[in-house]
Amino acid sequence: MTATPPSGPAPRAAQAPHAHPYIPNSAPEVKRAMLEAIGAAGVEDFYADIPEELRLRRPLDLPAPLRSEAQLVRHVGGLLARNTSTREVLSFLGAGCYPHHVPAVVDEVVNRSEFLTAYAGEPYEDHGRFQAMWEYQSLMAELLAAEVVNVPVYDGFQAAGTALRMAGRCTGRARVLAVSDTGPDKLSKVVDYLRPEHQLVTVPVRADGRADLDAVRAELAAGDVAAVWAEAPGYAGLVDEGLPELGELAHAAGALYVVGCNPASLGVLAPPSSYGADIACGDIQPLGIHMSYGGGNAGFVATQDDERLVAEFPTRLFGLVPTAVEGEYGFGxxxxxxxxxxxxxxxxxxxxxxxxxxxxxxxVYLSLMGPHGMRELGETVLARTAYAKQRLADVPGVAIPHADAVHFADFPVRFTGSRTAGEVNAALRERGIFGGAVRTDRDPREALYCVTETHTADDIDLLADTLKEIAQ
Structure with a gap:
């Protein structure tokens, strides 16, 4: 017998308009009905706010659709194999996503099916997630010396935007002052999150990297500022001694004081509430969350138990409540x-x-570390950061801006030789080392290097010795 070859799928041009097999709304007739129901002329109406410079205006350069799971696994596996993770090489990348050690217990707990599959967390499929989130909030509140902490939002960028919008709603004012050295990506996200109700005004920092108190005072004189927003530490890891005075200036002008902080630093640095912050915010990635190729982020917002502030939290808050059974409690x-x-x-x-x-x-991470562990972590990071600054300052062709300041994890490095920071990074990669994040917002010869408790003195010495070969 002669087998008849199976006929292949009809050419794309001969097929009906494409509808995704798993997305019902992609069917043309469904799209049409939805647009008619809301009075929109087309899908383009939904993108009217996106600036023209951000629009691609051409189809994405995508490969042909993969028709089987086996093909998809092979394709994605090949893409992932092109990555080099920070677990494979020595890395000094930080600038908002940090290489802290994640205890094995953390992964063991969060990968339990009760937590991993509890997407929404409602009572019918909760299995203890409400209690786990309440425990998280309680531990964060202790770390932050606060009384109210939210269920995490997407990342620290959104947490900052949310905290500033809360301040705007509380004060009824529109302007927000960014007074610290803040990363360009974070500023961009916050500007977008605040509009159109609020305007972010960036107050340039002084030459030494600290907040310009006189410039902040001048901006506050108008009487229309909702919040003074500072970072502790700033984008370059600098700890500003002027943080308490910024709070005094804000409160004297009727504004709220919002401070973004790195929670991993709070074992050794004072929490924002201790120097006048009305709202603290930040990212919990340093607390037991893997870097995940730059991801693994979640944002927190914290205040005292002030009804005015609590009423402005847009996010979920879990509390402890008694049940009908004496001695038992619920979480809701x-x-x-x-x-x-x-x-x-x-x-x-x-x-x-x-x-x-x-x-x-x-x-889970905070419960494992405890107060003593968080203090030990902070002391170790401070010591390693100071050692790295000292070692790199001795390298010809390398300068450490603001070397006299206290830096936590991140610190700036400026290359004074013939190579830019990007060129130095390329040379380091050839030697199996990831250099710092280049400060494209400021100086192409400057980069932010990061050390944590995962870096040894030998690691730092290797970096210094390698830079001696390539930095001049």
Whole structure:
């Protein structure tokens, strides 16, 4: 017998308009009905706010569709194999995503099916997630010397934007002052998150990297500032001694004081609430969350138990409540009607899926570390950072800006020889080392290098010795 070859699929041009097999809304007739229902002429109406310079205006350069799972696995595996992770080479990258040690217990707990598959966390499939989030909030509150901490939002960038919008709602004012050295990506995200109700004004820092108190005072004189926003430490890791005075200036002008902080530093640095911050915010990635190729982020917002502030939290808050059984407690939402989960478009802000699994990871990490462990972590990072600054300052062709300041984890390095920071990074990569994050927002010869407790003195010595060969 002669087998008849199977006929292949019809050519694309002869097929009906494409509908994705797993996305019902991609069917043309469904799209049409949805647009008619809301009175939109087309999908383009939804993108009217996106600036023209951000639009591609051409189809994405994508490969042909893969028709089987086996093909997809092979293709994605090949793409991933092109990456080199920070676990494979010595890395000094930081600038917001840090290489801290993640205890094995953290991964063991968060990969349990009760947590890993509890997407929304409602009672019918919760299996203890509400309690786990309450425990996380309690541990974070102790670390931050605060009384109210939210369920994590997407990342520290969103947490900063949320904290500043909270300040705007509390004060009824529109302007926000960014007074610290802040990364360009974070500034861009916060500007976008605040508009159109609020305007972010960036107050340039002094030549030594610290906040310019006189410039801040001048901006506050107008009486229309909702919040003074400082970072502790700043983008370049600098710890500013002027942080308490910034809070005094803000409060004297009727503004709130918002401080973004690295939670891993709070075993050795004072929490923002101790020097006047009304709202603290930041990213919990340093607390037991893997770098994940630059991901693995989740944001926190923290305040004292002030009804005015608590009413402005747009995110979920879990509280402890007694049950009908004496001695037993339950865990549930506090003032759920504040959120967009309850009132949708009438919510304080639109808040979608929380990064709750990362919050559970941070809770496990904090419970393992305890106060003594967090202090030991902070002391180790401070000591390693100081040692790295000292070693690199002795390298010809390398200068350490603001060398007299206290830096935590991140610190700036300026290359004074013939190579830019990017060129130095390329030479380091050839030797199996990831250099620092180049400060493209400031000086192409400057980069932010990072050391944590995972770096040994030998690692730092190797970096210094290698830079001696390539930095001049």
């Amino acid at each position: 939402d506090v003032a759920f009607e504040r959120t967009s989960f309850a009132v949708r478009e009438e919510g304080k802000e639109w808040v979608g899926t929380a990064a709750a699994l990362h919050g559970i990871a941070a809770g």
